[in-house]
Amino acid sequence: MNDEIMEAAALWHQAQAHDDMDWDGFTAWLEADPRHRESYDEIALLDERIDTARGAVSASLPANDDAIDDASSDAPPPARRPYLAWGGIAAALLVALTAGGWWVNGPSAPATNRYVAATGQTRTVAIADGATATLSGGSRLDIASGAPVKLAGSAYFDVRHDPARPLTVTISGYEVRDVGTRFDINSDGKTIRVAVAEGTVSVSAPGASSATEVTGGHAVIGDVARGTIALVTAAPASVGAWRNGRFIYDQVPLSLVAADITRYTGRPVSVDNGVAQRRFSGVLAPGDRESMVASVRQLAGVSARREGDAILLGGGTSD
């Protein structure tokens, strides 16, 4: 497969991160030559492969902080190329050697695999032993062997029952332990919510010695700053419904609804402190930020106004 086609495939792959993606153009490009399709698969899988190993790869490469220095001299003069090529090989060898040394340290520095779901897309990750996590768009999951799974954003977990191997997920300082169930975790950094569709999980607040058991049809909401936990009901059908393109809320703090819209659309929606903890129940169809916010406004009866790049929910001047 030649480089030119691979580069074109990589350009199409990147274009999808933007709203102005030309889907007709992409279709036409795929139709033009069967090799285009294969190249696209290769690029998409390579991209995932890089995301998966990202933590270990970054840790084994020298810092990339000199980027600004000679940004203007982007294309090096041709005469220097042979030298650069040798430098590149030497750097590669050096990296391989230091990487080897780093890993010898073993458990003290476990390689972390980072999984990121692109804006507006979900991504399913096999964690281990029959457990999977589906990340909502814009969410991130770090997996290191022997350590709890670390989540930022929101994800749906499906864990096969195995009491000998409980799965532990950390989110904003809270710990969620599970031995076989289906549940959903969401956090905006200030509030966390763990909703259980089936089975039982236990949730412990940061530094707490005891844990709260959460059974199917229930959820806990935690205030990260205060380290509290409150138990509420949650309709099992609403748990992880976003995986099928529908955001269903049953008594969910408004701040987490805003966080969902922010991650899904890639554009910021914030909530005034006064209404952040207000419980929201309703169904949002996925769409652009404006249409999703309009639905929230209608259903929750809160105001919405622009504040710089963001849309602020609540915060006075009700409509």
Add this chain to the structure above:
Amino acid sequence: MRGELLRFLAARTGDRVEAEDLVQELWLRIQAADPGPIGNGRAYLYRVAQNLVLDRVRERRRRERRDSDWADSQTIKVAGEAADARPSAADNIIEREEAAALAAAIAALPEGAGRAFRLHKLDGLSHAEVAARLGISRSGVEKHIAVAMAHLRRALKD
């Protein structure tokens, strides 16, 4: 819309029958969702379609790999172990080799392409942020990263 998606999926998979099947799956997912107002619904449908295709490609590769791993392991190991017993030490070695191979390939990228690639893929900056940082256009950044991806693909080809 259905025809448009079918055409896209046929082009994406190279297989009419699979495309029909995927459109069905896509439609079931959409219908399960409430109608309601869907802004930029077209892009949303294409993205869901892309996700479905990639899920299948990934699953197919995984199955192929598992089949060949299984064949390999049968020649070395004595039978009797549980089917899903995971040799985690071996997995760790594979992960290390994988990361070392990627790191070496990334370190050997051409300068401009390598810099843009690392800022975006490893440091997590958006295309626009990388563009501002390097003082080039967004499309310039995407071109650099595309060059980097093609290089990596060649370097990592088994």
